[in-house]
Amino acid sequence: MPESSNKTSEIPAKKKDPLRNWERHAKLRRFVLVAILLSSTYAGGYYIADILPGRGNTTLESAIVAVFAILFAWISIGFWEAMAGLFNLVRPFDRFNITRAGPLKVSLDGTEGRTAILMPICNEDVDRVFAGLAATYQSLEGTGQVEQFDFFVLSDSSDPDRWVEEEIAWAETCRSLNSHNHLFYRHRRVNLKRKSGNIADFCRRWGRSYKYMIVMDADSLISGETLVRMVCLMSQHPKTGIIQTVPHPVNRETLVARLQQFSSRLYGPMFNAGLHFMQLGDSHFWGHNAIIRVEPFMEHCGLPELPGKPPRGGYIMSHDFVEAAFMRRGGWEVWFAYELEGSYEEIPPTLLDELKREQRWCSGNIQHIRLLFMRGLFLAHRALFLQGVLSYVASPLWVSFLCLSTAEAITEVFRSPVYFPEGYALFPQWPTWYTQWAHALLYATSIILFTPKLLSMLLVVFRKGHGKSFGGLLRLFFSMIFEVLFAVLFAPVRMLFHTKFVLFSLFGRTVEWIPQKRLDHETGWFDALRFHGFGTFLGLLWGFMLFFYNEAFFWWNIPIIMPLILSVPLSVLTSRGSVGRFFRKLGLFLIPEELETPPVLKLLQKHLEKISESLSRTNLTSKGGFVLAVVDPLINALHRSFLPKERKLLPEIRERRNRLVEKALSNGPQGLNPKEKREILSDPFSMRRLHVQVWETSDKKLSEMWGL
């Protein structure tokens, strides 16, 4: 155990635990995986070298072989992990399955300690946040254990309107659920270190009052029973620092999101079981839908700031993997509850939204290169960092592979064949192109990529009764076929964008933090052209060049060239809710939650409808949160009561704020920029003054500007 863990944190004494000796098993499993990977990569590399005209002896061909070997190893990891998952799922009992290890206690007796449910938000859709929270709260109420939990909405919102809307939604939710003193709201003025800083701020203020915390995302939803179960699991496994659940994507209408939902629900169980098989107690943390033991988290998971400027330096962006690694470094286990149901999330509705999110993740993962050699980390977590980096770096490697093989194909056209490469000889060496070998390699790669998908489907068919949970066997089969087709179409588009993101990160271009769009909306043609125009142009140019110089090679690359050319209509059409609904009507891409809606998802829908009604109590609502906070006496009082008590300010600050109030009174709310609005909102004196003066005005124009 690392030195730090012996200093202050107390790891409970070893008792007979079903998860005991997991480290030994993990080592053995990882050793076998690495051996298989190395041998299959060697075989793949050897095979491609033999296919190439120069047998891999030229510089260009050596580069092709090297890049291919890395990529082959990368796709093999997925394949062997899936095979491990299959083995894990078909065998009768997994001793290390944390959800089954130990008694299935489903109620808390109050001795486990209190649990905080945290929802860190930043300029999110207010209705969805509070509807999700209310649904989770009510579901928890149904278990009779709600008294053991407190909910915290931890807002980092910088949009002044959202800030006020969140406060109103908090008050309305508390009133409707009668959940006051169990549902809390905190707005942070300085958004230091974004989400990780937000959580750390909670820990510093209230962490000592709670034994566990369950972190949710703005689009997360966890059923009450699952929440209770998570606490029970932590209580049963006192050496565990984090338990991560699998959030199932739900509630989407657009085609691209429905495809993701379907693939995650169908293939996810096998890949997740495989991940668990390899990681055991060295698992990962995805930053949400997970339970954390607060005390060791506070002790070991403080994140350092990396030297240098963002995105390579500064605060750690993808904090979750690092926190899991730090927790392990502190001597606490991190487990993946891959079979625990009742945990949900919503995914980006369009390809462009997904790519914007990917850009953030890519930047964060690339930053992990700097943590690879950090002192005290476990090898498994260093491997996880590397895997995270490779998940994006694989794209530029694919691009390099395509460029190199295109160069080879074009060079081949212009190069005169050398019949006697070794000088004088009796027989010439004819240049040969072993088409059948190339086909064999293509089939091998396809098997590696698509076998896990097929096996996942078979697993569903045999385990869950003829795929009824996916709409029946036939629909499941066709859904899988179409999913594979769309995956092939999207792959080159994603590859191109990931390459761009990796290059941006490596060359130090910072990523703008745009909150994820969580509601269904569509991509316009103009936006699609702006984002995919370059890809289309590249596809056309590359296709034309190949067709002109080496037609045979062009046909080999058509599955990559065509999607790039068609990326604009592909992005637009798959973002359409109507297209998604059409496929749903056909019974394709159905997920179990659509055929039998879980109660917590029904509750979410109910609260979404209710919240939008309650927000329309006055016609000021359309004017935005800032106007509401200034004009509406109830909301003004509510907002001011959230603010810290009046402090003596420096005369120049007071004067500046007075000037802002004057500006608001003469120009109306439109005359203020968001920063100025935030400054007024954060000052109770200015808020009261503005409220009084707006109501006292008899100026008709000004009254209209403020909605009076």
Add this chain to the structure above:
Amino acid sequence: MKSVIGFLSNVGMAPQVHIRGGECLNPEEEQEWQRAQRRVLLYLHMLDIPAVETLDLALEALRRARDKNSLVETSPTAGAMRAIHSLLIERGYYSDSETPCFGLTMRLWRFPESPDKKEIRAMPTLNRGFMLPRRR
């Protein structure tokens, strides 16, 4: 806003307050007082105060504004609004402080009382701890 006033008038709730006890006002002044009346009623409506109490408060506020108006030169709207603010504070609806008491605000929001009579809070009591990065 007009709809609120319209609604109040339709149901016969908008009171016709006679300012200066039968004294004749010029049309401009009359208009100013009518605006003040509407503003006060709207304010009370937005506070969600019960109807009868609303009328009582509005009448009292306008009376006070009239009395003050004869002494200090101020617009009827401003006078009426100042009067209604002080009336609300006097009757315990409202707080004069910059950061009003949370419990009072929650009463305005018609929060049901907590069963254990605990004070309603937006955030629990602080229980500070440390969370620092480990030294490299």
